[in-house]
Amino acid sequence: MTLDQLRIFVAVAERGHMTKAAELLGISQSAASAAIRALEEQHGVHLFNRVGRNIELAQTGHRFLPEAKAVLERAAAARNVLEHVSQTVTGSLSIAASQTIASYWLPRRLASFHEAYPAVRLSVSIGNTRQVEANVLDGAADLGLVEGRTESDILRRTKVDVDRLMLVVASSHPEIAEVAPGHSDIKDLRWIIREGGSGTREVLEDLARREGISLADLQIFLVLPSNEAIRQAVEAGAGATIISELVVARAVAEGSLRSVPLELPKRDFAMITHRDRQASLAQMALKAHLTGKT
Incomplete structure (x- = not known):
């Protein structure tokens, strides 16, 4: 039969x-x-x-x-x-990612995603958190990856990882006085920081508020648009910065930078998507891949 x-x-x-x-x-x-x-x-x-x-x-x-x-x-x-x-996941994905994620966290994960889904074409644009949020809102990007806070309530946020932050100076920088164990005197430092709208700058703004001061009370020596530029300026002895461990781990290990004791909260790496746009199979596959739910 x-x-x-x-x-x-x-x-x-x-x-x-x-x-x-x-x-x-x-x-x-x-x-x-x-x-x-x-x-x-x-x-x-x-x-x-x-x-x-x-x-x-x-x-x-x-x-x-x-x-x-x-x-x-x-x-x-x-x-x-x-x-x-057995449905083949195909199509294209436009990803907007903030600098730390795009340069240090995302590449290996996209490489492994490509191995699993070779028919999906990927493109990545890089900006700060505010720029990534704007790209997702206006449809220029299918999804975004940020480390900073987002403001729009029509975005979904999904945690994909956790980032550790560090206060670093050049290895030749004079010792920094502690006002309390694990609390350095941030007003005594000369700062090199990212531009407004970046998640990294947001961390320093939060720290200043926690200390009861504003960013204007700090000695801002230099504002730069990229993590790499900041790292090189700090290595050259131009000042201090707060930055992701992903960016400076090698320089600290090699001795060109020194970590300064400072209690800093961890921050989430998050995927953001538009609530009103239906996710494609490729988007769902990437989300599952990045969150480890494959």
């Missing part, structure tokens, strides 16, 4: 006519007749009574019809499952 035989049997039973059933299935009348005959001979039963040029279900056929339909329905359900599981 095959699925094709069951399919032909059901079609003939529902139409009461061999030729009409064959036309519906796109096969010849002789092929339909042969399938019914083979099914009857294989099991030693009569499924139909021939009445003139028409046929009608025999008692055995009446009993067999609901079972045949049930088998065909289960076969269709099984096929749908396999088609869904």
Whole structure:
């Protein structure tokens, strides 16, 4: 007994006519007749009574019809499952990412995503947190990755990792006085910071508020638009900065930078998407990949 035989049997039973059933299935009348005959001979039963040029279900056929339909329905359900599981994820994804994430956290993860989904084309633009948020809101990016706070309430945020922050100076920088254990005197430092709208600058702004002062109370020596420029300026002895451990870990290990004790909260790396835009299969696959829920 095959699925094709069951399919032909059901079609003939529902139409009461061999030729009409064959036309519906796109096969010849002789092929339909042969399938019914083979099914009857294989099991030693009569499924139909021939009445003139028409046929009608025999008692055995009446009993067999609901079972045949049930088998065909289960076969269709099984096929749908396999088609869904094997569905190829294709298309393109536009990703906007803040500098720390784009330069230090994202590349290896995108490489492994490409291995898993080679048919997905990826493009990445880099900006600060405010710029990434704007790109997702206006549709220039399918999704964003940020370390700073977002302001719009029509964005979904999904945590993808945690980042550790460090206060660093050049190895030749004079020792910094502590006002309390784990609390350096931030007003006594000359600062090199990122531009407004960056998540890294936001951390220093929060720290200043925690100390009861404003950013204007600090000695801001230099504002630079990239983490790499800041790292090189600090290594050259131009001042201090608060920056992701991902950016300066090697320089600290090699001795060109020195970490200064300062209690700093960890911050989340987050994926942001627009609430009103339906996610594609590629977006869902990337989200699962970055959150470790594959």
